[in-house]
Amino acid sequence: MSVFKPLSKLYLKDSSNIVAKWYIQISIEVTKMNIRKLSKDEMDYSISMSEFAFQLELTDEQRQQRKDMMNPEETWVAVENDEIISKVTTLPFKTYIQGKEFLMGGVSGVVTWPENRRGGLVKTLLKKSLEEMKEKEQTISFLFPFSIPFYRKYGWELFTDKKLVTVKKDQFPRFPKRTGTIRRVSKDYELLSSIYEKFAPRFNGMLVRDKKWWNGRLFANMKGQMAVYYDEQGEAQGYLAYDVKHRVMKVHELVYLNTDAWKSLWHFISDHDSMIETVEYKTSANDPALFFISNPLVEQKVEAYFMARIVDVKPFLSQYPFHLAEGETVVLHVEDEFCEWNNGTYFITNREVKFFEQAKEGASCTHPPKRGVTCTVQHLTAMLLNYQKPTTLLYFDAISGSENEIKLLEKVIPAREPAFYDFF
CATH class of the missing domain: 3.40.630.30 (Gcn5-related N-acetyltransferase (GNAT))
Incomplete structure (x- = not known):
């Protein structure tokens, strides 16, 4: 790509007077990109x-x-x-x-x-x-933003928050000892991955972790200990990644497949009360588990975390499992200023997704649509990852459409909560 100097007016001074002259500078290459x-x-x-x-x-x-x-x-x-x-x-x-x-x-x-x-x-x-x-x-892209407004300009939107929780020693949950056992283990990819890959699909946005990611990124940066909960049948049902320093236990990951695993891992944490004063851990913003401890009045700080953007709307919608009944149709009018291939109207049924490209400006069919939900690509992403409800976005004038069509869209989006436990 070449950059050229624009037409400029230069003033030259000779021996008698100042003469204004125009100099047209054409195709003077300044730099090569x-x-x-x-x-x-x-x-x-x-x-x-x-x-x-x-x-x-x-x-x-x-x-x-x-x-x-x-x-x-x-x-x-x-x-x-x-x-x-x-x-x-x-x-x-x-x-x-x-x-x-x-x-x-x-x-x-x-x-x-x-x-x-x-x-x-x-x-x-x-x-x-x-x-x-x-x-x-x-069909979708994630990123951790240095500036949320900057990436919103290009179609990314927040899809998950993280909660930073601090539990003091007198607030530790004291659950009765469960059946099963907890063992400290090495950084075993096969073992930990077998638990994580059953846990992660319960949420929208969780990373599918392969062996390279576990070994090269997670284990390489994960300090401290690993503990795994096994049920009475000897099946691994949860794990804890943590370290203890300066009388603080930092929980890097707490993953559990059932209530017994969750309670047993917290019982294990509480057993460290002679050597720690507080427990600090990160979890998803909508994690309901704190409600079920005896003293849930703990310090909590919620922060915006990762952003997402649908890259290619048509194939994304085709793969997305809408809960559409026979005869129901959702109509979406999607606006995407940065990825123009997404602009247009989508008719979604339980059988297929039909896409009609946006008519060019000035064409006879550019009148406002009579039916359907109109939204930007970032608001579409937030809705389909269940970070924001369509009715909430309608209330704040972020999307438009009839009340019935907005309610239909909300009904057909499955209810999984968003979460993201990784970083890149």
């Missing part, structure tokens, strides 16, 4: 960019771990005068939505050198990334 993929020999430079941007200081071991997890083909870069000045990485994941696996593009490592910011580089790289996600049939 190249958008391409990261190369293998640029991986260290890319890591250094992230270190600077996110104010990290990696050890040699941590740097090597990152390189081992990296694939340069997953990163788009903007290069100026043979120097990388901006980058965006898209990691290939799968996520659970309404109990089904969806291909997901995880946007990460969005970095631009400060002197090159506000020039539209990230916008360009995000567009390239979304186009590539569409080609790879990654």
Whole structure:
């Protein structure tokens, strides 16, 4: 891409007077910008960019771990005068939505050198990334935002919050000892994954974790101990990842498949009362478990967490398991300023999804629709991941449509809560 100087009016001073002259400067190339993929020999430079941007200081071991997890083909870069000045990485994941696996593009490592910011580089790289996600049939994308308003401009929307909970020693739940046993275990991928993969599909947005992710990201960064609850039949039904330091137990993950597992793991936590004063743990914002302890008046802090964006609406809707009865039809008019291929009307039945591309401006059929729900792609994402109800969005004028059609849409969206336990 070439950048040219505009028509300019230059004032030249000669020996007698100041003469205004017009100079037309045509095709004077100032700089060359190249958008391409990261190369293998640029991986260290890319890591250094992230270190600077996110104010990290990696050890040699941590740097090597990152390189081992990296694939340069997953990163788009903007290069100026043979120097990388901006980058965006898209990691290939799968996520659970309404109990089904969806291909997901995880946007990460969005970095631009400060002197090159506000020039539209990230916008360009995000567009390239979304186009590539569409080609790879990654119908949804997740990211952790450095700025929520910034990513909302490009169609991402919040889909989950996290709750930070602090429980003091006198608030520890004191459940009776359950049947079954708890054992400390090593960082065993097969064992822990077998529990997690039964737990995760209960929520919208949970990551499908493969062996590489467990070993290269989770175990590499997970400090402390692992404990697993086994029922009377010897089946693993829950696990706890935690560490204890300075009389504080930090629970990194608490995963359970039934009530016995949850109560037994909390009984195990309470047994540490001689060496800890508080327990700190992170959970999903809608986690109901605290309601069932004897003293739920604990310190809780809820924070916005990850954002999501439907990349390709038609195939996403086709895979999504709406609870539609025979003869019911949901009509959606979707607006997407950044990914124009999504603009249009979708007729959804229990058999198929039909898509009608948005008529071009000025065409005879561009009158307002007489039926259906009109929404942006980000509000559609928030509704289908069950982060916001259609009736709530209607109340705040975020979407439009008749009351009956809004209620139908809300009825056919399954009720799984959103959650996300990972980070990238």
